Amino acid sequence: MDCIARYFAEFTQQQLSQLGRLQQLLLEWNAKINVVSRKDVEHLTIHHILHSLAIAKVLQPHNGTRIIDIGTGGGLPGLPLAIAFPQAHFTLVDSVGKKTLVAQGIAQELRLPNVRVLNARVETIPGPFDFAVSRAVAPLSQLMAWTQRSLRPGGSNTLPNGLVCLKGGNLDEELCPYQKIAQRWSITDMFAYPYFEQKYVLFVPKL
Numbered sequence: 226m227d228c229i230a231r232y233f234a235e236f237t238q239q240q241l242s243q244l245g246r247l248q249q250l251l252l253e254w255n256a257k258i259n260v261v262s263r264k265d266v267e268h269l270t271i272h273h274i275l276h277s278l279a280i281a282k283v284l285q286p287h288n289g290t291r292i293i294d295i296g297t298g299g300g301l302p303g304l305p306l307a308i309a310f311p312q313a314h315f316t317l318v319d320s321v322g323k324k325t326l327v328a329q330g331i332a333q334e335l336r337l338p339n340v341r342v343l344n345a346r347v348e349t350i351p352g353p354f355d356f357a358v359s360r361a362v363a364p365l366s367q368l369m370a371w372t373q374r375s376l377r378p379g380g381s382n383t384l385p386n387g388l389v390c391l392k393g394g395n396l397d398e399e400l401c402p403y404q405k406i407a408q409r410w411s412i413t414d415m416f417a418y419p420y421f422e423q424k425y426v427l428f429v430p431k432l
Contacts, residue, residue, distance in 0.1 A: 226241045226244055226245045226248075226270070228270060228271060228275060229241065229244055229270070229274065229275055229278065232275070232278075232415065232416055233278065233281070233309070236309070240308055240309065243308045243335055244274060244305060244308055246334075246335060247274065247300075247304055247305065247308065247331065247335060248269055248270055248274060250330075250331045250334055250335070251269060251273070251299060251300075251327075251331065252266060252269065254299060254327045254330060254331065255299070255327075258299075258323050258324070258326065258327050260298050260299030260324055260327050261273060261299065268420070271416075271418055271420060272420060273301055274301075274305050275416060275418075276302075276360070276391060276412070276420075276421070276424070277301050277302030277303075277304075277305040277306065277360060277391070278302075278305050278306070278309060279391060279410075279412045279415055279416070279421075279424075279426050280302055280306060280358055280389050280391065280426055281305075281306060281309045281310070282410070282415045282426070283383070283384065283389065283408075283410055283426050283428065284356065284382065284383060284384055284389055284428075285310070285382070285383050286310050286312065286313040286355070286356070286382050286383075287312070287313075287381060287382055288312045288313075289312070289313070289314070290310075290312075290313040290314070290355045290356065290382060291313070291314045291316070291352075291353070291354045291355050291356075292306070292313055292314065292315050292316070292354060292355065292356045292357070292358060293315075293316045293318060293347070293350065293352070293354045293356070293357050293358070293372070293375065294306075294315060294316065294317045294318060294357075294358050294359065295318060295347045295357055295358070295359040295362055295363075295368060295371060295372065296318070296319055296320075296347070296359055296360075296362035296363070297317035297318060297319045297324070297325070297328050297342070298319060298321075298324050298327075298328070298360075299324060299327040299328055299331070300317060300327065300328035300331050300332065300342075301360055302358055302359075302360050302391065303315050303317040303328070303340070303358065304317070304328065304331060304332065304335070304337070304340070306358065307332075307337050307339050307340045308335070308337070310339075311337075311339055312339075313339060314339050314341075315339055315340045315341070316341050316342075316343060316350065316354070317332075317340060317341070317342045317343070318342075318343045318345055318346075318347050318350055319344065320344070320345065320346050320347075321344075322344045325342050325343065325344040328342045329342040347371045347372070347375075348370075348371045348374070350375055351374075351375060352374070352375030352376065352377070353375060353376070353377040354372075354375050354376055354377070354386075355376070355377065355380055355382065355386045356376070356382075356384075356386060356387065356388070356389055357371075357372040357375070357376060357387075357388045357389070357390075358388075358389050358390065359388075359390040359391070360390070360391045361390075361391060361392060361393065362390075364399055365388075365390070365392070365396075365399040365400065365403070365427065365429070366399070366402065368388055368390060369388060369403075369429060369432070372388055373431065373432060376388075376431040377431070378431050384428055384430075385430045385431070386430065386431050387428060387429050387430035387431045388427075388428065388429045388431075389426065389427070389428050390426075390427050391412075391424070391425070391426060391427075392424070392425050392427050393423055393424040393425065394423055395423075396409070396425065396427070400427070403429050406429060406430055407427060407428065407429045408427070408428040409425050409426070409427050409428075410425060410426045411424075411425055412424045412425060412426065
């Protein structure tokens with residue numbers, strides 16, 4: 226976990242230990258249920274856990290903040306963020322049952338009281354939530370459509386309530402409808418790894 230401690234000096238030893246255990250559990254589960262590409266498991270810490278934590282560089286939720294993770298898969302980005310922010314409440318949602326089985330199993334093993342896992346379609350979850358997060362699940366317009374009903378307006382966090390997602394590549398077309406209100410941060414400005422070139426954290430406030 227040295228690469229995480231390097232960029233998150235505020236994390237306690239317990240949090241770093243939990244993140245290390247998260248990595249082990251993802252590897253164990255992935256051998257049974259494929260939630261991370263088998264070709265990519267050797268880069269799990271940087272490509273998946275640290276990548277998920279890029280959201281923590283732009284959003285620091287207050288006590289009681291409610292966050293929904295759309296298409297969580299095996300628990301990314303929700304589980305690393307739940308470890309980073311024990312004061313916030315996370316709902317991890319995926320429509321694929323075997324993936325939520327992984328996320329639920331890991332959350333229980335890590336004893337994360339601020340996490341619940343639901344096997345459902347995100348648009349059926351009523352909320353209310355302050356933020357939605359996701360990691361390369363769907364086009365931005367689709368993510369917005371799925372979450373607008375369940376997000377409440379306003380907010381008192383470091384960002385207004387809205388969608389915070391991880392995306393890569395040329396995003397000009399996706400951002401076009403939201404160019405006046407969206408914010409974009411380059412992850413290479415956060416973490417000095419070539420893998421993060423052309424990878425971004427995007428934020429769009431609730432409309």
